Amino acid sequence: MRLVRNVLVVILFGNTFLGNAEATRSLEIGLITRSWPFTLERNSQPDQFVEFDREELLVRFIVPQLGWIDVTAYRVNGVLYLPLGEIFSFLKIKTEFALHASKVSGTFAGENVRFLIDLKDRRITVGETVREITPSDFIVTSTDVYLRRQLFGEVFDLECTFDELDLEVVMTTSRALPAFRIMERKKRRAQMLKRSAPLVPQYLAPRDRVWLGGGMLDWSVNYLRAPTYEDIVFTGGIGGEVAGGDLSAFATISSAFGVDWNRQPWRWRYVADSDMPLRQVAIGYLATSLGFYSGMQGVMITNVPEVPRKSFETYTLTDVARAGWEVELYMNHQLIDYTVVDSTGTFSFTIPLWYGTNTVTQKLYGPNGEEEIREQYIEIPSAQLPTNEYEYTIKAGILSQFDRERLGQVSVRWGMGPRVTVGSGVSILNDQDRYLVSPVLTTSVRVMDDLVFSGEYVRDISARGKLRFASASQFYAGLEYNRYFRNDVLYLGIRREDKRVFLGYRLPTSISRNPLYLNLNLNEYTYEFNKSLVGDVNTQLYFLGLRAQFQTQVGWSGPISGEYHRSFFQTILTVTTRWMNAWFRPQLVIDHQRGEVLYARLSAERYLFDRAYLQLLLFKDFRHGYSGMRITFRMDVPFAESQTSLDVQPSYASFRQSFRGALGFDTESGGILYDNRNWVGSSGITIVPYLDENGNGKHDPSERQLKSRVDVSRINGRRYPSGSLELSRFVQLNPYDEFTFALDPNSFADPVWKPKYISYQVITDPNRFKRVEVPVYVSGEVSGTVYVVRHNRRERQYGIKVRVLDESGVTREENVTFSDGSYVLYNLPPGKYSAALDTLQLNRLGLVPDSLQHRFELRPVKNGDVVSGVDFVLRSISPRVAERVVPDTTIIITRIPAPELEPRVDTLIGVTSEPLVTQPVLELPAIPLNEVVHFPVDLRRDGLPDTLRKYLDRVVAMLKKDADLLVKIHGHSDNFGTFQQNQERSEARMKRVKEYLLDKGVRVWNIEARAFGSRRPIASNTTATGRILNNRVDISVVRK
Amino acid sequence: MRGSISFLTLFIVCGLCPLYSQASFAPVALYLDNAHRSGYILADNGTEKAQEVSIEFVFGYPVSDSTGKVTIFFPDSLTGAEPNAAPWLFAYPRKFRLEPYQRRKIRFIARPPQNLPVGEYWARPIITSTETRKLLTGGDQPRGIEAKVYFQIRSVLALSYRNGPVSTGIIIQGISAKAQGDSLVLLLDMERTGNAAYIGNAILRFVDSSGSVKRSITKQIAVYYTLRKRFDIDLAGLTPGEYVAEFELNTMRDDSPGNILQAAPVIKSVALTIP
Structure with a gap:
């Protein structure tokens, strides 16, 4: 066997033998425009080249569940070699080629297994496994490394079975390849987005006002029996609609105390439609604000929405990541959006923010299985208003508690911006001849997304401030300050000042994968004559199915102007566990100063028969020397909830029994409804x-x-x-x-x-x-068959789109004909319709229908009307005449000025009701057969360059004259991106040209379109000009 | 030789392709009545290729030949006296496309004629599935001459519609036995009573003279009119002597327990001698 030089890119012109690398390089440019023969190299003796018996095959590489890709493979002496780069790119396995160093490396992301193919040392390392290879195991070309088919299975666990008959390689593996994960992620994402998509209502039922209507009634009975005391309390509430507003009233009667008419709240409230300056008018019992701990009887007008605001504003999140990465956006752990990072490396989302805590999570996925998670908290306090929105409230009345002083309040809030809301107002308090006029200032500021300040000042009554920070890593901290002023009109209690520092943290450790939490609180309370300081450390941990909570408290107290002295130091230990479907909670309070147990308690509770609940509580107070027990039994029946409790202590016993429920009058549907809750x-x-x-x-x-x-x-x-x-x-x-x-x-x-x-x-x-x-x-249905006339015979045609339009021209249903040419469309309400074919599809297929649409009617019959036999007959357009068949609402006019040799084509797309316009295309000068012409195509620009379009128009004219011609479109790219990206860019160029030709009426069987990625450069990729030349399509016309 | 190879290839292809290219349907038996006139089955396309599915209803029921082989009999012509539910059963949708890995319901509804006599009515939903051909886009590029074989899979399900009070029962008409090589072939002849099909189990216990069960065979049976069921007992290892073949017929099926009409178990036995 003759040997060739080790690891070298060798390109031969035809079967020419080359003897040195210089010649090889110089030839790279010259031969590209003609053909693409090359040789293979292997073995290790330098300065000798040989061309082996080789066969280039286009093989379909199939991965079940994933898809397929056509790859170029080589067969040498019966052994099949598959391209590693192309296949790994398809499988999204991160691969780096360093052919100058004879190495290919990469990672099976997710499994975190690295591999290295060292062609020089003849070794493949996958994780810890090393496999020696021989020169006959691989082939190196200018663009890829080809491995012997069996090696994929033996080394990478990618079993490749070759079917010579179909030229198909089927790959199976037990590896969790990135491509599988990407596919599963896409499926999951589609499902989640579908689930989280808001339900868009098709029908809106507005508020329905009545003068007098409805009716709901709440009731409760409470019985208490103690050694020296017995009472039965009846409470009733009625609710209805009066004069378009809601009326609610409650009354309480006690057998021991009779009726307290000052404590029988009622309220009538009129709520206007949304977006009115006056949203609510209320008379009766009203809640107060600005520091009063009492309701009042009075009148209120406001524009505050009756339903608490849920959404705040939208927020544009902009971030950076590597181009091409996928980003999933989760709001409060629910997937709501998805994007791909653009070539500039930036991406953005428009996020709806909700009141409360918004956890915004970005999950980023790289093309080779890389993953990254970013999380942030955005806190929207309920005191904040959306930008430029305002709220006002005016109310006046008599305080229910205290000495029935009169109170008037006016308050206004305004959303200054997305982070600041300010408010002001005045509160007027009157007691006989004394008045207290208190201006009010409020603010809420989002200093940062996770740092919020809120404050309120009411002169002579109170001042409050709170600063809170919460981070995505489950850390929070805050400061709180409350000040209570004394005034001459209203006594507001003995509290003077509260200071609070709090901090919470999820510890960076865990027990059996259960997290540990730590909370610290320090509170100082100042009263009229004394003060106290309490600090506590609170820890929660989970282990062995138990939840243990430790709360250690230290307290100091002292006179208002004196020093603190320690008053207590204790730990409360609470353990919660579940056993036999019951929850058990033992608790101990340990006094560290005296070293003794102060208090012990055990509670056990469980649900019985789905509707009942039993709780048993035992306790002992060691300091005061008494113990006791409480049994509570609650039971729900459809019309009432019953609760019984028995307290037993050595010198005291009490018994409580209560029932509560509700009745409702469904006047429109008839009948009385009942429930065990309040309505x-x-x-x-x-x-x-x-x-x-x-x-x-x-x-x-x-x-x-x-x-x-x-x-x-x-x-x-x-x-x-x-x-x-x-x-x-x-x-x-x-x-x-x-x-x-x-x-x-x-x-x-x-x-x-x-x-x-x-x-x-x-x-x-x-x-x-x-x-x-x-x-x-x-609903009714329509069915029929689509035929195509071929050789004067009707044949049933599969794959044709059929749609049903209603009288207004809206598509109600659509489908594609089955393999026997039939179609059925269901779910159609009674009415008049027309069935129509997709003329754009027919245009591409070169078919015209006998009729663009058939009209039919579905009648309202008991089991649904069925209209059948709505058939279409299609005929093929003659290939010698260029015609355009377009939808009847769209027209494309082709104008060709006669004097010009080169055709000028103007395309006008508009909506018109004019009939179709068809025009024959003039003869154009032909181009030489078998001539390969290169056209640079810039994908960043829309459409095709003028020169290319003109050239293609000439090709179109040739093909329409001679149906035996074939146009070859070969897409290429430079080597700027990854293997897969280059392949996709070359395909995109090829498709643009192909689409253009199809749009011009060229039949698909007159086109051969292929994409080669960066494998066939015609110029150096190291220069800008060279890359432009390589980002091209090659066009040639050949005879079939 | 060429013909043999082609036939062999076709045989292999035909044998293998359906294994991974068909949709599945469950459950395989559906029971409707005049209170529940609609029901559904699930169609599941576990393949990566879209499937075309169509449903038709045919009247048919299981019959057996003299050897006990059970087949579904679809009468060529009907007299009108058969308990035929096919004319008034509808599938919705009756023809559709099932995308790769998609699952969807096929709903069945019965629209029986008024004054339908009390009884049980039968039909066989035949579900045909085949790999669908794709939408023609005009962008399809033929790669030379291509040919493709499309396999059509027909699934025959069972559907019963019960109108009014229905009952079922079974009579063992006879038991015959003959030796066949090392096996003993027992043929059980059954006839259904009542006005509904008997769906249940036939259990054969082959007991020796000491009362110990030497062989036990359980087979599912569906007796619409009459049925002959075949049981093969391997005689190897059985000592010569007196035996009793005991047949028990019951309706304790666990594949569709709520829908099977219940009937009292029937037990019949015959004495046999193995020489």
């Missing part, structure tokens, strides 16, 4: 699907109710058990809120029953059940 102040929804047999969109008495599965995208209430009724009911919903639901269109008993709208958004009515009627129609 007053909430809303209910009743969803009633019905079969709209006459299609009038109304529920007529003769039309039957149906049952369907209802999916609720977001719910703040709960589903009410519907019992025997075929209804879906939801209760305890926020009033005036948006309630969004979707019906499962396949959940009706008859598959031809389809809801007119699938998704609904309903604005809930307060204290009422809202009835939402869902019309369901009986």
